[in-house]
Amino acid sequence: MTLQDMIKLATEGKICELELLSLEGGFYILRAQLQETCCTLLDNKGQTMQLRSTTHLRDLLSDLPASAPPLSCVLVQHVVHDEMCGAREGPIEPLRMPFSLTSTW
Template structure:
C-alpha cells in the first residue's frame, strides 16, 4: 500500500492502528492494521518504505488523523534459535502522534 492509499484509508476511518516495526539494524517500517490484517507501507517504486527513527515516522504521519500508533519490536531470540516468531513474541509499545521533543 502506498502513502496516498494509506492516508485515504486512515481518513475514511478504516485503519485500526498504525505500527512502526523496529527491525534489526536500525530499520523502521510502517504497517497499517485493517480488519485484523497487516498492510505495509511502500514507496513510489513499490519497495518497503524505510524510516530513520520514530521521529521520522511521526513526521511522515503528521497529516494523518489521530490513530493508535505503536512501536513493535520483533523477538530476535526466537529468530536466532530457529523458532518461528509469533505475534505474542513481539513487544508492542503505544506511542503518541506528537513528538517527544515538543510539548
C-alpha cells in the same frame, strides 16, 4: 500501500492500528492493520519503505487532517536475546510499546 493510500484510509477511519516494526540494522517498516488485512507502507517504486524513527513517521503523517480520527500506534520489537538464550519456555511475544503521533514523549 502508498503513503497517499494510508492517509486516505486513516482519514476515513479504516485503520485499526499502525505498527512500526523495528528491524535489525536500525530501520523500521510501517504496517497498517485494517479490519481484514495488514498492509505495509511502500515507497514510490513499490518497495517497502524504510523509516528511521518514530519522528520520521510523525513527519510522514504530518499531512493527516486534524479532523481524522486518532490513530493507535505501537512500536514492535522482537527480543532477540530471549530467542538466542532460550531462557523462557513457550512462545516469545514481541515487545509492543504504544506511542503517540502527536507527542514526542
